Amino acid sequence: MTLTKNSYTMLGLGLTLAGSMLSSVSHIILHSTPLTALGISTIILGVASLALSRSQTKIPPETSEILLESSLNNISDLIEELGITSKTVYLPSSLTGGKPQALIPLHTNPHPPKPQSLLPKRFIVKYGPNPEDMGLLITTPGSTIASKSISRTNPAPADLEAALSSVLTGTLDLADAVTVSTASEKIIVEVSNPRLKHKSIQMYECLGSPLASIVASMIAEALDKPVIIDRETHEKHKSIIDLKPV
Amino acid sequence: MLTTVTFSAYGQSSLDLYVSLYILEYFILTLLHSPFNPRTQKIMDITGYVLFAIFIIIVTLKVLEILVGVRLS
Numbered sequence: 001m002t003l004t005k006n007s008y009t010m011l012g013l014g015l016t017l018a019g020s021m022l023s024s025v026s027h028i029i030l031h032s033t034p035l036t037a038l039g040i041s042t043i044i045l046g047v048a049s050l051a052l053s054r055s056q057t058k059i060p061p062e063t064s065e066i067l068l069e070s071s072l073n074n075i076s077d078l079i080e081e082l083g084i085t086s087k088t089v090y091l092p093s094s095l096t097g098g099k100p101q102a103l104i105p106l107h108t109n110p111h112p113p114k115p116q117s118l119l120p121k122r123f124i125v126k127y128g129p130n131p132e133d134m135g136l137l138i139t140t141p142g143s144t145i146a147s148k149s150i151s152r153t154n155p156a157p158a159d160l161e162a163a164l165s166s167v168l169t170g171t172l173d174l175a176d177a178v179t180v181s182t183a184s185e186k187i188i189v190e191v192s193n194p195r196l197k198h199k200s201i202q203m204y205e206c207l208g209s210p211l212a213s214i215v216a217s218m219i220a221e222a223l224d225k226p227v228i229i230d231r232e233t234h235e236k237h238k239s240i241i242d243l244k245p246v
Numbered sequence: 247m248l249t250t251v252t253f254s255a256y257g258q259s260s261l262d263l264y265v266s267l268y269i270l271e272y273f274i275l276t277l278l279h280s281p282f283n284p285r286t287q288k289i290m291d292i293t294g295y296v297l298f299a300i301f302i303i304i305v306t307l308k309v310l311e312i313l314v315g316v317r318l319s
Contacts, residue, residue, distance in 0.1 A: 037250050
């Protein structure tokens with residue numbers, strides 16, 4: 001049943017079988033080198049197709065989109081209801097005690113919060129000594145993937161780029177390419193042909209778009225430092241995300 | 247396909263040459279399209295090891311053929 005659902009598996013099996021038969025018949029009966037070679041190349045293509053079939057998701061993309069949208073809507077409702085306008089700080093796992101999470105300060109502050117010690121595993125947390133140093137500690141789309149895929153790395157742009165490319169273009173298949181550069185204190189991430197579309201809603205102003213949120217979580221985890229999304233620019237075929245370590 | 251058509255048009259009848267070129271093309275294409283999904287990458291890596299082993303066998307046979315002067319394949 002699973003086989004019929006996966007077109008790459010069917011294609012792979014078909015090519016491998018046809019290639020095996022063609023090469024055998026051409027070599028043994030026809031004694032034709034070009035046809036034997038064609039059969040061998042078909043086998044290689046078949047194996048490559050079978051390998052590609054393993055990258056297809058078990059959950060249909062539409063279902064994943066519904067789940068993502070509903071969870072984002074819940075966060076959006078919460079942020080709008082509380083009237084939060086401050087920028088979210090993306091924290092590495094060393095400050096949250098589990099996976100990387102996002103801290104949304106409840107009070108607007110010109111300086112983003114910089115938690116110094118491990119935060120409690122609660123939804124509403126106190127991150128500083130002042131009474132207004134309260135915030136919401138939430139799990140974002142990037143939290144899970146960052147904890148699974150990213151390890152501490154050198155803050156050099158090339159290393160960050162390799163780590164981000166591996167996740168965004170390889171594991172998640174969210175973009176075609178990723179480039180990372182640094183300018184003064186900023187880390188500029190350029191994502192080519194992003195698959196997640198940007199919307200102008202209040203939640204994105206506070207939390208950043210899902211793509212920026214994933215990138216910020218991964219950079220925070222890789223650098224082991226809290227980061228904020230300073231600016232997001234969306235062009236036709238690329239998104240530019242400016243991040244700032246806190 | 248293009249490799250097969252081109253070389254057969256030039257009358258090449260050495261299977262080693264075709265296979266070596268396919269292996270080379272496989273490595274170039276997988277490198278250009280990497281990184282893959284980790285599960286895909288695992289199969290691609292295994293296929294790569296097998297193809298590389300075949301390539302080494304072809305090269306070894308050719309070297310021995312030159313050194314010994316006897317056609318082994």
